[in-house]
Amino acid sequence: MQGPDPSTPGGHAPADGPGPGSAWLDSLAAAAYLADERGCITAVNARAEQLLDRSAADLLGHDAHETLHRNALGQPEPRSECPIRQAVLAGRTAQGGELWFERGDGSVTPVAWLVTGYDDGSRRGTLALFHPLDDTAPGSVQDPLSELERLALFAELTTRLTSTMDIDEVLDRLVRLLVPRLADWAVVDLITETVEVWRRAVVHIEDGELKNRDDLVGPMPAVPQESQLPLSRALRGAASALAGPDTYRGEPDSGIAVEQGRLFAATGIQSAIIGPIRGLRDVLGALTLGRSERSHPFTTADLPLLEEITRRAGLALDNARLYERQRKVSETMQRHLLPQLPRVPEMQMTARYVPAPDASQVGGDWYDAFVLPDGAMVLVIGDVVGHDLDAAADMAQLRSMLRAYAFSQQEPPSKIVEWLDQAAMQLSGSDMATLVLARLTDAGTLGWELTWTNAGHPPPLLITRQGVPRYLTEGHSILLGTGSLEPRPNASLLLPPGATLVLYTDGLIEEPGASLDDGLDRLSRHAAALSHHPLNAFTDELLARARPAANEDDIAILALRTAAWPGGS
Structure with missing residues (x-):
């Protein structure tokens, strides 16, 4: 059991941002503490200190159950009977009003409580909110559970929505937090980058599961500037408003009003609140929460809650949209950096590039293939360290220099790579890179002669027409960027008729926690x-089967196949 963090002023949570474990706890209207996965208290707010008459230093680092949870007689609550512990172990949100917490003087105070999990992407644990049951002071919350539920919802919205950068995942998490907790229906309309409106979700609960009405989602009519109906106003950024079937039963003032009338008729929504989802710069869309006739109708008192929900949703969607925009720009840049493959008689060739799943969609993996003036073909596969724009820029620079050397100098691959390494060191400093440079020459009736050098890269894989795999481990030397001036070797062989040669980057074989030999063995077995x-089809299936399940790197593949016999097609 660890003690309190002496570096934390006042014993409160450190002010490290808006996520769980930070000073935002003090902004809550209820007493609260955070506990880690072991159940130890990691942060408390000032209201908790005041209610419990205990300083944060007395609480931080201690087991929450052992330190606080008691029965009505002030005796320790057995772990097996503690409702808070049961909820934590089950990983669910729960609340109650029949629990006592021990105060600093040894007395106990009855509290209403609510616990919910949190996950900010790097830390997981429990948020506990509690409120004295006997609080009748003027201005106190008369319905403490309602207040606790509200605070728990805001905490979940903050942690769950901002821990993903995928727009679809943000929307899925948003509706799951709201239905059926606050509404029977949740409808999300988003404004696209081209200023079109798309209805992305029309969700309700059915047989205990959330169902999306696919027949009601899709493109929406344009938002008219003159319309004063609630959805049109919300999509222009106006304040939240109440709505119902009667709102859209009159003469529609726009196509979007017609769609709203269809929504209310198809879903049976009798009461709704509609509010704008605002980003930092623009209106991103609108959120509609609807209740059926069996639920209490929304009132104007619910509008501030909707505004707070949409504010947090807007922050998450804004971040996700900016990230998606960066991904698209970076991917477009990467695609333009990769070449078109040449057409060579008696030779088939194909290539694949798959960006890293959690990076900015641009990196240092590349392939190249081009025909020299003497008719020989050059093949390249390479990998510059990194998954960012710097790596992509270094990759483009290396590719351009390599092409220039290969076209201007009639030298073996090893000599070209030596020149490339020296030039790259002068231009870009100590950036590391690996590559295989190969020269493929038509040897007439003998087929194709392959000459290559390998600068620290995974070995090319050759599979015969009969399905026998072999790694080309010859011609290997140190990677680029080390400053070494040692001569680099070449290796040569005649490619058998109908053989398949696969050049690839390490993302196809490397997996966290597994050995490189395992990856190489997996690749050769599937290729065979x-x-x-x-x-x-070979390349697509090889990528699907050999790619590690926990792949964290981008992948480039360059594959070619010789004719079934010299001079054949």
């Missing part, structure tokens, strides 16, 4: 099994 497939 797929050798009879046409080259495009």
